[in-house]
Amino acid sequence: MSNKIYSKKEVINLINAGHIMLLSGSDKALSGLPKGKWVAGTTPYFMDGVGKVDEENIFVDDFTDIAKNAKVEVFDTTNVHEIAKHGYDNGFIVMSLPIDTEIYFEFSNKSLEYEGIYNNPLVGFVACCNFNDYGNFGQLKTFVGAGNYGQLFHNKAVALYVELPENITARAEIINLDTIDYSTPKVVFPKTSFFQSDCTIDGKPGNIAEYMENYVKPRMGGKGYTQMITSQNGALINRDPKVVDLAKGTTSFFSPAYAGDEYYLVKPGNDYLAMFNDALKAKKSEIVACFSCISYFFGGSFEGKSIIKNGCYAFGEIAYQLLNKTIVTLEIDRA
């Protein structure tokens, strides 16, 4: 496998040579690629030896060496629920979908209910743009791409299905560099949604916007909010707040808070760069792809610094479900 940045010309050569790849780059870098066995998502943030912002070249996760077979499919809101059903008996699925689109909300709210969702590892990232453009013209620069069409799309999900030989099994794993602060109130939401209002706080009826404004913000020294976190049987899952609207009593998140899950505030890690590297060094299996959150890229000041595994950084990561501020690793075990 290789995980690194190539020039567009080099990527075209790889595509024409039949390589099986997940590509990430700016919309400019990804446009005009020939047909082949690839899928793509936009982001300009990478770890390629060192952290870098690159709008010219393309990051390649190349699975050719381990793939027995591969296929590409494109989904819209009407059929994305079938994404896991199309997998091989033994393999994995890498996907991308664009932030803040209908398909992003559709997938994120329901993916854990999809038929066959646990049959094969389903990993990937949320396509985005340069953070400076987000909220302005960012949507115009946010795409996913599918090699079977040789085309970029605004409001689709793309999936690369890779079949593995019998002696290799793939797994999706996550790393969360923050932990739960159980001394903070327990917040439970009655519905699964990106957009929340009513909740219970330590068992009593409450409002999440008021909680964010009156409890969370003061804890952050008046400077914004921090993410909520829950444990799904030991898997630490973040939900990053996006917009707190006190007048409307609502808070939107970068991923849906699930009904019934118990959320607390985070205990943040103290040195993301060191913690990330330590977590990777502790891995015993082979990592074939790594997708991380730009919250770590910015919060850990990764630009110009080195993490021992290359990968792209995006506005959301996927490991069967949409995740925030998480590192997703696709790993393989060989018999």
Next chain:
Amino acid sequence: MANVTIPPKSRAEWSKLISGEIDHKFKNYVLQIRIYQMRKDISMGRLTLDAATTQLYELCCKYSLAVQADCKDIFKTW
């Protein structure tokens, strides 16, 4: 995967992992969230313990190499 086995499905520990009678925290992400989801589904009447046990067993078959340490911890021998 050749030459790697897990305990047979008939072992009582499988259902106890779902019910929580055995409180083992798998390190593997998919097993963590799968068991979490299954417990929620059972509590809401959407899944039976028997069906959940079968699904857990099948998932561990798929990841038999990765769960060897967990199986030794839970089942001791098989």
